[in-house]
Amino acid sequence: MATSVRMKIQREGLRDEYFRRNWIAEENRMREHCAAVKIQSCFRGFKVRAHIRNLQKMAIIIQKTWRGYCGRVCFRSMVKRAYFITKMNFYNEMAVRIQKRWRGYYVRKCIHNYYEMKKYFKGLCMKNQIVRKELEEYEETKRKEREKKTVEEEERRKHYQARKMHYLLSTEQTAGIYNSPYRLYPNEKEYMLQQVRPLSRKTSRRKDTAEGLVDQSGVPCTFPPVQPLPPVGKKKPQGPFRDTAEVLQQRYKPLEPTVRVATSITSENEAREEMKREEWRNRVHDNIFLPFSNPSRHKTHEPLLNTGSKYGPIAYGTKHFRVTEETPNKNKPFKTFFTSIYLFEKFQKTYSKAGEVF
Template identity: 60%
Template sequence: IQKRWRGYYVRKYIHNYYALKKYREAVSINNEIVRKELQKYTEMKENEEKRKDLEKKEKEKKYQARKMHYLLSTEQTAGIYNSPFRKSPHPMELLLRESKPLSHRRQQIKSPFGCELYNWPTCKRPPTFSTAQPLPTIGRQKPQGPFRDTAEVLQQRYKPLEPTLRVAASINSPLEKAREEMKREEWRNCIHDNEFLPFSSFHKNGKYEPLILTSGKYVQETYGVKQFREVHPKKWVGGK
């Protein structure tokens, strides 16, 4: 009896089949409603993004039309968007007709002393320049906290350099230093063996050394030095 009663109680109040069935039906209906709402929200977002893209493209197209307004057709010459071989003009041509050219105007910055400089030539009133008040001095009070004394910090900051032995020692060895010093001394005290004799009178008493052409069999010809005409008596016709 207890077994059957326990089963009846559990099926009716704890694991009720019909209540669970109604709950599942309600959950499925709620899911359908939520799914439809999400679908509508997604479509609305997509339409909004498409509308923003179209507005952005239209705005960019209008800006390009204002920027390229010089391509508009005239009464005498057709533009590149209004070809005579087309039945109707290009949509860009219609947009160029509706848009205005882009203006490039520079903004003039007004000087704060413009009104004062305007009255200078008339000398009606002396120019007055606004002078700002000086800033107050900064108090030299010791800041709160575990900070060291200012004199100690400055002494540590500006203390003399104490290089190590590796930094203080030279890179070159004493032998290389001696060689460099010897080279500099030799270059500084260089003496030439031949005496410098710039005067031409020094060579007057010297003995003349004849050249090979004048001392040998093959001497230099006199043509061009003593005479300027070649003479060949054997070739004369009249025996003169």
């Protein structure tokens, strides 16, 4: 009995030991697995990075070689272009020198004549001197004409002023303002006043309005001619200024009926009947013309609106919504006349009671 108990106790301890050792082994295995994974990842990363560094070095070598080749090709083309431009510039400069020498020789030999050109310039200078002399003479003539005109204007103005101020002339009884008794000789305006005639009233008024006014620059001012006012038309005076007979005639004038009163009520029907008679008189025949081919497809003739035949239109208001005297039933006819409005009848009428319409 004791042996079985001891074996049972040993068996339980053995099981616990077994599970403990298995747990420790599993932990060691997991630790070793993680370590192996880490080592593999580090090694593989090192290999990949080394491979990438090698690829980058190879790519840099390839790019360096290619870019160097492209740069040398571009440099060679630039050198060739610069050499070609330099050579063309040199050739153009040499061609310009050759053309300059040849054209100079050709013009001096065949076209240009030194002595003829010298003769031409000499004649041109002489002609310029003659033209300048004529222009100076013309300017002198114009200046003398302007001076003469100015002197004439001044004399005319002085003459007019003397005529205008003729009342200042000295008399035997009273000396004028230009003939002072304190002077040995009278003023020159005194002699001028003695030589001219006095200015009349009409002439002085016309001269004052036309020639007597000058502006700031000394130019005489002229006014536009004054047009006479148009005559006053024959208009009827308003208000209390009208003639008594005209007022009475307007007040007691005969009655003027309006269009509504003067026109007959049946004027529209009479005009329609007259149009029907006119159309019946002008129509030649009532037979409808049918074509020879396929007459069934022919559209019938549409008669006129105001015809008097059996094809005529129905009178307005006889069939649908109005009852008139033309219908078979003799009901009360439709009333077509309305009384006039008193307020409208007084529009544009006079104030007299004779013209009122009742």
